[in-house]
Amino acid sequence: MNMIREFIQRESSAGILLIIVTILALILQNSLFSDFYSSFLHTHVEIRFGDLQIAKPLILWVNDGLMAVFFFLVGLEVKREVLEGHLSSLGQIALPGIAALGGMLIPALVFIIFNRGESFAMNGWAIPTATDIAFALGILSLLGSRVPVSLKIFLMALAIIDDLGAIVIIALFYTSDLSTLSIAIASAALAILFVMNRIGVARKSAYILVGIVLWVSVLKSGVHATLAGVALAFMIPLRSKDAEGKEFSMAKEMEHDLHYWVAFFILPLFAFVNAGVDLKGFQIAELFKPVPMGIMLGLFVGKQLGVFAFSALAIRMGVAKLPEGSSWMQLYGVAVLTGIGFTMSLFVDSLAYNDTQVYHYADKLAILLGSFLSGIVGYIILKMAKPAQG
Secondary structure (H helix, E strand, C coil): CHHHHHHHHCHHHHHHHHHHHHHHHHHHHCCCCHHHHHHHHCCEEEEEECCEEEEEEHHHHHHHHHHHHHHHHHHHHHHHHHHHCCCCCHHHHHHHHHHHHHHHHHHHHHHHHHHCCCCCHHHHCCHHHCCCHHHHHHHHHHCHHHCCHHHHHHHHHHHHHHHHHHHHHHHHHCCCCCCHHHHHHHHHHHHHHHHHHHHCCCCHHHHHHHHHHHHHHHHHHCCCCHHHHHHHHHHCCCCEECCCCCEECHHHHHHHHHHHHHHHHHHHHHHHHHCCCCCCCCCHHHHHCHHHHHHHHHHHHHHHHHHHHHHHHHHHCCCCCCCCCCCHHHHHHHHHHCCCCHHHHHHHHHHHHCCCCCCCCHHHHHHHHHHHHHHHHHHHHHHHCCCCCC
8 A cells, every 4th residue: 555655756757657657558558448448438438417418428528527537636736836836026037937938939830841831730730839847857866866856846837827828829729619608608607606705605515515616607608618627726715714704715725625536536537538549551651741740849859948948048148047956958858858749749639630640649649759759769868968057
């Protein structure tokens, strides 16, 4: 039991689990069990309350439902970091903020260079802009004390800002036809949550109940349902008082309660249902077409170039400082690690191309390869990099 507890508590374990379920998904999709795997993904799940019906295959329940919980956790982390954490002052936010901006702009530019003029292909421009924080921090943790804590904090802050950027991108660019009635109900739910926050409602169940109404209405509105998770998170009070007048942090308690569920159930399940690339009859030439090349090079080249170049520019101009105790080579190694898009890139890919097989899984394979290269090369650089001279 102690071994299991120790495994769960290690930062690297979440990344290791993601690797295991990804390999399992690839094996199932490309073996005698492929029909079983496909049937599992498309298992029909339906919830009905009178005339209100939500009927989706399992893969969409994961992508629209469980990932809303993931984004709820992201929202809680963003709120805490902005109000009292590593993003609470201009000095703290400068370097990871500028680095995150470069890490979104340059990969998108790389993708656009390969796919300009192709309207459907261009839907995927945001795929290489994402960073998988669990994988990246997992690799950093494998290096132990060779990497200063300041760099781990830099990567965490960068990834949080990166996730916030992904939320904005999803809201602005990946919405379908909007339902006025559903948006009105979602707006009313948000207003209720805001009032609950201001008057000091301290019951988690109340926020969760209204949050479910918010999620259903957003799901039906045409705006992607995961945004409901973020909106709900921003309405959870950071400080509350219970019935006895004792102060506690509802946001921090929820974040703590959800952390392991997200790291060890939701993200692995998401990876399992989305990473099953069908390699039967796959032609290697498919990888050299514009979309997969834009994704793969966007992640492996664009991410490291954008993060490192923008960071270096900010440091040279005196806007920010090199993370304490780190060297330029170590900063570059972390920049390479940000190319691990994996679960976040797979999620944006599912929005961009609606899980169609137009590119014969080459888009998803490009995500896996770009992320794999970024992880391996980033690890080697950080392993070989000499620490800063004190």
